[in-house]
Amino acid sequence: MSEPAAGADFAAPAESAAIRVLEAPENAEAERQEILRGLSARPKRLPCRLFYDERGSRLFERICDLPEYYPTRTEHGLLAERAGEIAALANAGHLVELGSGSATKTRLLVDAFRRLGPPLAYTAIDVSESSLHIAAAALLARYPALDVHGVAATYETGLDALATRATPDERRLVLFLGSTIGNLDPAETSAFLGRVRASLAPGDGFLVGTDLEKDPAVIEAAYNDAQGVTAAFNLNILRHVNRRFRADFALDAFAHVAFYRRELRQIEMHLESQAAQRVTLAALGLEIELAAGERIETEISRKFDLDRFGAELARHGFEVARQWTDAKRWFGLTLARAI
Numbered sequence: 001m002s003e004p005a006a007g008a009d010f011a012a013p014a015e016s017a018a019i020r021v022l023e024a025p026e027n028a029e030a031e032r033q034e035i036l037r038g039l040s041a042r043p044k045r046l047p048c049r050l051f052y053d054e055r056g057s058r059l060f061e062r063i064c065d066l067p068e069y070y071p072t073r074t075e076h077g078l079l080a081e082r083a084g085e086i087a088a089l090a091n092a093g094h095l096v097e098l099g100s101g102s103a104t105k106t107r108l109l110v111d112a113f114r115r116l117g118p119p120l121a122y123t124a125i126d127v128s129e130s131s132l133h134i135a136a137a138a139l140l141a142r143y144p145a146l147d148v149h150g151v152a153a154t155y156e157t158g159l160d161a162l163a164t165r166a167t168p169d170e171r172r173l174v175l176f177l178g179s180t181i182g183n184l185d186p187a188e189t190s191a192f193l194g195r196v197r198a199s200l201a202p203g204d205g206f207l208v209g210t211d212l213e214k215d216p217a218v219i220e221a222a223y224n225d226a227q228g229v230t231a232a233f234n235l236n237i238l239r240h241v242n243r244r245f246r247a248d249f250a251l252d253a254f255a256h257v258a259f260y261r262r263e264l265r266q267i268e269m270h271l272e273s274q275a276a277q278r279v280t281l282a283a284l285g286l287e288i289e290l291a292a293g294e295r296i297e298t299e300i301s302r303k304f305d306l307d308r309f310g311a312e313l314a315r316h317g318f319e320v321a322r323q324w325t326d327a328k329r330w331f332g333l334t335l336a337r338a339i
């Protein structure tokens, strides 16, 4: 299929994607239990997906453009260089993206797959329905004929829903970019990889972006930016919890802390209580006490070694087709195939 003229593409109507919302009522109760357990544990913790309300998603977009935050631009550079090779190796007719993706990164891949010729379908799975609409509109504005779908669900529910296929011989490529896999701990990673593999047929592909181990000073700077955007992003989780669970966290009573732990190969973000305080989460019937200096863990972001990551994929029923990295070896892309 040849590239349509850019002018004609942008003139087309944008909103015709099929967006399905998969209700999973058990998720709401599971989330309440998770927050109750996390805030009653030692150390206290909150799940990092609570960063992403509307304000948090906008702050994350700003993080991606910060001079210190190298992962987004490094992965983008790699995709720009390698998209053609990825498309040829994966030879897929359906791209399934976990997360609704930044239109620019997704477009690099869609362009490369369309250059190969066969018609292409694109499905994004994301808990945020509004993010799906934004991503779908951006893609359809550029590719009016693209078969675009969205599934508003957790990755697990969405992958399970896509497991049965309308066209059984169509090859899929699942995209998991941005090193979001680093936000899962080792047990979660293992369960997640098993779930992805179970949703694929032999020969289907899995493209994963991973931030790589490097000088901790570079990593720490990326999570402690000079403009304080990451600090605002971290603190925003409390604003979100206040709204969702009728809580009374005072944002100015906490400070952003981020540091690299070499032994675990991960950077961690925490919120440090600036005084002894008591917080109520009325919707959960929970009251917690924090000592001065006590921290709430909000995120881990693991950093990878490509060989070890390939071995982990092999343990979950994949073979590595190819891996790419940038000149500084700061970020990696792995294309794996289900066996």
Ligand code: AVI
Pocket (backbone or CB within 6 Å): 063, 071, 178, 179, 180, 181, 182, 183, 223, 230, 299, 300, 301
């Ligand atoms: C989404 N995720 C891969 C980001 C990361 O780097 O772990 C989230 C983030 N946290 C602070 N800055 C960016």
